[in-house]
Amino acid sequence: PAVRIFCLKAVESRHCQTKRYCKGLPGVSASGMGLRLSQKFVFLIFLSGLVTLCFGALFFLPDSVRLKRIFLSKTETQPVTVGSGSGSENDAREHLKRPKEQDHPRAMTSTKGDTSTKLKSLSRKPAVSREATEERLAGGRAQEDLTLSRSKTESATVPDSDANWDTFSYDKFRRCLLKPPLGRDGGRPSDPKTTERRDKVKEMMKFAWDNYKRYAWGKNELRPLTRNGHIGNIGASIIDSLDTLYIMGLMDEYNDAKQWVQSSLDLNSNGEASLFEVNIRYVGGLLSAYYLTGEELFKTKAVELGEKLLPAFNTPTGIPRGVINLGSGTSWSWGWASAGSSILAEFGTLHLEFVHLTELSSNPIYTEKVMNIRKLLNKIEKPHGLYPNFLSPVSGNWVQHHVSIGGLGDSFYEYLIKSYLMSDKTDDDAKMMYYSALEAIEANLVQKSPGGLTYMAEWRGGILDHKMGHLACFSGGMIGIGADDGAPEKRQHYLDLAAEITHTCHESYTRSATKLGPEAFRFDSGAEATATRLSDRYYILRPEVIESYMYMWRLTHDPKYREWGWEAVEALEEHCRVESGFSGIRDVYTMTVSHDNMQQSFFLSETLKYLYLLFSDDDLLPLEDWVFNTEAHPLPIIRKSCLQDEATQDKTVSE
Ligand code: DMJ
Numbered sequence: 318p319a320v321r322i323f324c325l326k327a328v329e330s331r332h333c334q335t336k337r338y339c340k341g342l343p344g345v346s347a348s349g350m351g352l353r354l355s356q357k358f359v360f361l362i363f364l365s366g367l368v369t370l371c372f373g374a375l376f377f378l379p380d381s382v383r384l385k386r387i388f389l390s391k392t393e394t395q396p397v398t399v400g401s402g403s404g405s406e407n408d409a410r411e412h413l414k415r416p417k418e419q420d421h422p423r424a425m426t427s428t429k430g431d432t433s434t435k436l437k438s439l440s441r442k443p444a445v446s447r448e449a450t451e452e453r454l455a456g457g458r459a460q461e462d463l464t465l466s467r468s469k470t471e472s473a474t475v476p477d478s479d480a481n482w483d484t485f486s487y488d489k490f491r492r493c494l495l496k497p498p499l500g501r502d503g504g505r506p507s508d509p510k511t512t513e514r515r516d517k518v519k520e521m522m523k524f525a526w527d528n529y530k531r532y533a534w535g536k537n538e539l540r541p542l543t544r545n546g547h548i549g550n551i552g553a554s555i556i557d558s559l560d561t562l563y564i565m566g567l568m569d570e571y572n573d574a575k576q577w578v579q580s581s582l583d584l585n586s587n588g589e590a591s592l593f594e595v596n597i598r599y600v601g602g603l604l605s606a607y608y609l610t611g612e613e614l615f616k617t618k619a620v621e622l623g624e625k626l627l628p629a630f631n632t633p634t635g636i637p638r639g640v641i642n643l644g645s646g647t648s649w650s651w652g653w654a655s656a657g658s659s660i661l662a663e664f665g666t667l668h669l670e671f672v673h674l675t676e677l678s679s680n681p682i683y684t685e686k687v688m689n690i691r692k693l694l695n696k697i698e699k700p701h702g703l704y705p706n707f708l709s710p711v712s713g714n715w716v717q718h719h720v721s722i723g724g725l726g727d728s729f730y731e732y733l734i735k736s737y738l739m740s741d742k743t744d745d746d747a748k749m750m751y752y753s754a755l756e757a758i759e760a761n762l763v764q765k766s767p768g769g770l771t772y773m774a775e776w777r778g779g780i781l782d783h784k785m786g787h788l789a790c791f792s793g794g795m796i797g798i799g800a801d802d803g804a805p806e807k808r809q810h811y812l813d814l815a816a817e818i819t820h821t822c823h824e825s826y827t828r829s830a831t832k833l834g835p836e837a838f839r840f841d842s843g844a845e846a847t848a849t850r851l852s853d854r855y856y857i858l859r860p861e862v863i864e865s866y867m868y869m870w871r872l873t874h875d876p877k878y879r880e881w882g883w884e885a886v887e888a889l890e891e892h893c894r895v896e897s898g899f900s901g902i903r904d905v906y907t908m909t910v911s912h913d914n915m916q917q918s919f920f921l922s923e924t925l926k927y928l929y930l931l932f933s934d935d936d937l938l939p940l941e942d943w944v945f946n947t948e949a950h951p952l953p954i955i956r957k958s959c960l961q962d963e964a965t966q967d968k969t970v971s972e
Contacts, residue, residue: 484679485676485677485678485679487611489960490608492959493956493959493960494953495939495941495942496936496941496942498608498937498942498943498951499937499938500933500934500935500936500937500938500939501936503564503566503933503937504564504930504936504937504938505933505934506932506934511879511932512932514879514883514886514932515932515933518925518928518929519566521886521889521890521899521925521928522561522562522567522925522929523567523570524894524898524899525539525898525899525916525920525921526562526567527570528541528897528898528916529554529898529916529921530570532544532897533545533547534546535550535552535555535577535581536549536550536552536554537549537550537552537553537554537918538915538916538918539897539898539916540914540915540916541895541897541898541899541900541912541914541915541916542895542897542912542914544897550583551582551583551588552577552578552581553599554916554918554921555574556574556578556582556598556599556602556603556918557598557602557918557921557922557948558570558574558918558921558922559571559575559602559603559605559606560602560605560609560922560950560951561921561922561926561929562574563606563609564609564926564929564937564938565929575606575612575614578606578615579614584625584643585644588642588643588644589640589641590643591639592626592629592638592640592641592664593660593662593663593664593666593667595622595626595641595643596626596670596671597666597728597946597947597950598922598948599622600622600623600626600670600674601669601670601946601947601948601952602950603615603618603619604616604619604670604673604674604677604950604952605946605950605951605952607619608951608952608953609951616677619674619677620674620677620678622643623670623671623674623683625643626641627682627686628641628646628647628648629648630689631648632710632711633710633711633712634693634709634712634713635686635689635690635693636664636710636713637659637664637667637710638650638659638710639651639654639659639660639664650710654707655707655716655717656707656709656716657710657711658707658709658710658717659708659710660707661704661705661707661708661725661726661729662724662725662726662727662728662729664690664708664710665728665729665732666728666729666731666947667686667690668687668690668691668732668735668736668747669732669735669736669739669944669946670946670952671683671684671686671687672684672687672736672739672955673952673955676955691746691747693713695746695750697713697714697715699757700718700720700779701757701760701761702753702757702760702761703754703757703776704720704729704754705717705718705719706721706725707725717778718776718777719777719778720762720775720776720777721775721786721789722758722789722792723773723775723786723787723789723837724786724788727788727789727791727947728947730751730754730758730792731791731947732947733747733748733751733754734747734748734751734795734798734799735798735945737751737802738798738802739944739952739953739955740954741956741957741958742802748802751799752799752804755796755799755803755811759814762774762775762776763814764783766840766845767845768845770817770820770840770845770846771814771817771818771820771821772818772821772840772846773785773789773818774840783839783840783841784837784838784839784841785825785837785838785839785840785846786836787822787825787835787836787837787838787856787861787862788859788861789861790819790822790825790861790862790864790865791861791864791865791947792865793815793818793819793822793865793868793869794815794819794864794865794867794868794869795815796814796815796818797812797815797865797869797872798868798940799811800812800815800872812873815865815869815872816873818865819862819866819869819878821846822834822865823862823866823881824845824846825838825846825847826862826881826884826885826888827884828846829905829906830905830906830907830908831856831891831892831906831907831910832884832885832888833856833888833889833892833893833902833905834856834862834905835847835848835853835854835855835856835905835906836854836855836857836859837850837853839853847906851904854903854904854905855901855902855903855904855913856893856901856902857901857913857917858889858893858899858900858901858916858917858919858920858924859917859919859924860919860920860923860924860927860949862885863882863885864923864949866878866879866881866882866885866927867927867928867930867931870882870931871935871940878931879931882932885928886928889924892910893912895912899916899920900913900914900915900916901913901915901917919948919949922948922949922950923948923949926949938951941954942954
């Protein structure tokens, strides 16, 4: 990234100047021969001043980690090599999740390495039907407990206190669920109209998948107009689709995806990857595939990948940097993030997956890493109780006072309440942090427009920007699922707030010609839930509005949410479906649409999954048992007490 190159050059040139200066002061010989005493004295003072200056520069320049690591201990700043290898705001948010090809020519490219060789040697399993998997698991076939070997990184950083680590048993986990994950009959709704709508969504998924498979297999996304693949060969769309295909019962497609993971997923890529993206999409996708199917392959891959993310945490504060080279373990901050800062929505969106990595590997390091982030955020002073979007991983201080529930901030808040829910409501710190953040958000950001629409504004050092991003529309669902655990006198209020925000986001759709919502809409200069800038008019198949419909449907069973979801299906079909897949559109306000030639992988993992759930019975992935990560990959609630009881029972039986 530009900033990194710039820093390097600056440092180098400072360094060169120093050398030149020290070695070649005109008229001064190295020995000082021929100089008078006073001249020598002046020269000495000058020299010591210069040395002080050099050291000052090393330690006080912003984010001088590259230099510091020459002097400080390895563990503090030096990137660690792991594995077996030797050794937009709205737009910005998307930009950071998937580095643009031109910015990062090597982005997400793969190079074969030891890990992939090792993974390829995993035994191939025959294709299975979902029914067979379910039956096998329901029959309680004892699965081998896994004892995953600990990595070099882990053994270097974790003390020996782990001698009594337990191992994870898939059977025990299944017995601790309150309901079967796929419900009765795969969550098939009882009325014909909803069944028909659900079938339509399934057909959309199959269409999107078939075209991806035909034209872009193994690439990250399909470009449906040019019928080719977009950026990189690490199959983002495949990983993102695993659980969606499985819950929809598209078993041939699921088996193809699984086969690809087994034979071709290369975790040793030397490309630059977003820590956030690898976590939510790959770790999250593999974890959910494992929990749903019991296929050990997914667990092994998820843990191997989690291990490769650990070097990004080797900063003075333990706040990870945003970009990592999975092959070498080197990490750095996004070039565009001010003063080498890390992004709240990135380092704050690791908790769910990392806790599950500890659960599966019995290695506490993952939980320790995210708890450390939590601790720092809890302790640090917050302007008006709000969490700004940029934090320095070196000093642990906020870098700018920009607060947003949309891009750059969003999923941090989501992960607080979901951490609480996923802990079976035992994680009280997460609960406390979530509800205080929500209070601060209500006091400072929640606004009502002259037309009566409730929205979330953004905050820039105390000044409100009356704009709401499409990304911020997830907050309807978030506030909804958190309503029940708020203070008793606030519960109804939170549910109402969730409904109002979801309503506003629906308005942003209905007020456009295409009935799809813009990337950002405003509430100033006479605007009410409409985009006023050309650059905000696009829709890239995002899920957040539909996500909130799904949660609000589950929480209230108000039929309007299913109707709103259906409106979105019709609009997607009319404007985004092209001959070879689905594409985003450049302007939601014109009926002569211009397509952006991109079928985003989150369309498969989130948008279509949430639609399918919206038209399914509540017993398909029931909220009593599952939380969805920010890429809509379901992760189970961890019932510690049940798992322990189960463990005790198993032990007693074997004795
Ligand atoms: C998804 O990839 C995730 O939900 C992320 O947290 C933000 N939004 C995108 C899709 O819009």
